[in-house]
Amino acid sequence: MRFRTRFAPSPSGHLHLGHAYSAACAWHLTAETGGECILRLEDIDTTRCKPEFAQSILDDLAWLGFAWPKPVRVQSAHFDAYSDTLSTLTGLGLTYRCFKTRRDILDEIARAPHGPGEGPDGQIYRGPRDPMSADEEAERLARGESHAWRLSIDHCRDLLGKEFDRLGFEVMGEGWRAAQADALGDVILGRRDIGTSYHIAVVHDDALQEITHIVRGVDLEEVTGLHVLLQRLLGLNTPVYRFHPLITDETGKRLAKRDRAATLKSLREAGLSPADVHARLQAARPTG
Incomplete structure (x- = not known):
């Protein structure tokens, strides 16, 4: 290789x-x-x-x-390519429409924080406690309310079973590392304004361009677990990583x-x- x-x-x-x-x-x-x-x-x-x-x-x-x-x-x-990638995940039942604004999310976290680091300085949304009904979703879409597409970590766990907690990646010179794929919660995969996100675009392009090794700063270590999860869900190879x-x-x-x-x-x-x-x-x- x-x-x-x-x-x-x-x-x-x-x-x-x-x-x-x-x-x-x-x-x-x-x-x-x-x-x-x-x-x-x-x-x-x-x-x-x-x-x-x-x-x-x-x-x-x-x-x-x-x-x-x-x-x-x-x-x-290449927005069309990223839209197709998002559609693949939606077809697997792994995404959902989220009508909440950033303020809604912050208020919800403030009322019932789920864990350390959540809140205004570390916004992590763990998903709705109760799924939106199909009727309510249809009504909100009919009213033209804007929404983002989020990845459902719970549905990812259901799909992958025990494999979810075994996901990992190789770090150059350090060996195997657990992915911690749920660390960022139900992230946005399709933004309201552009219909995609950094996560979708980067995972798609790394695979398309046959990237074997990713050299990135330590500030992107945490997001790597999510990318490994997306690679697995989309049937893509996971590169070797190196964090500087x-x-x-x-x-x-x-x-x-x-x-x-x-x-x-x-x-x-x-x-x-x-x-x-x-x-x-x-x-x-x-x-x-």
Whole structure:
């Protein structure tokens, strides 16, 4: 099995050093294994993702010396494929329409929290206590009420039986790890505005593009169990995973677009060279 991984940023802003570090991890591991690293633009969030950010990503990565096969897959061009994937899960009886707003969900969690970490800072919805009747659902649809599609963890357990708790994945250099597929509760698989979600799109594309290894930050460890569950439900292979530590700022907080972390574009415009940036990445390389 030839090593094949991907770097898959979202063009919702300019790349910063944290993105560059993640890209370097993927490309360097590719070089070590003699494999291939592809680039994918995960732009299903059509409100926040912009063409100018997509072009900036291409420019920044090329400036840093990273090369990738063409063409680059752009997720916003493939909504039909993700809709079909969601329909497959619906056909298995594993999804349901959820008419609740985010405020409804938060209020429900506040009234009857199910476990640690649930609430405004860690929203986890475990599903309705009582399923909506077919008549009520039909009435709400007839009124034109918007809804999202959620994955029913309970129905997944019913379908897979004891196998559900045996799901797992391989971590490079660490061995087998239990998936904890229910850690995120009944997640949204089809958003109200775009009809899909990150979870559907990424699992679909990793399989389509024959990704054998996924190199991602430790901040995405928790979501991996859900992706392993989706891979099993859809009959897809589960890649090998590798989780890299995150670069942080001087306060120890991880770099993020929303916090206006210094972008590669701004560093380039300030006169830094690719070698300067790579040196910064090496110096900032987290330990552990």
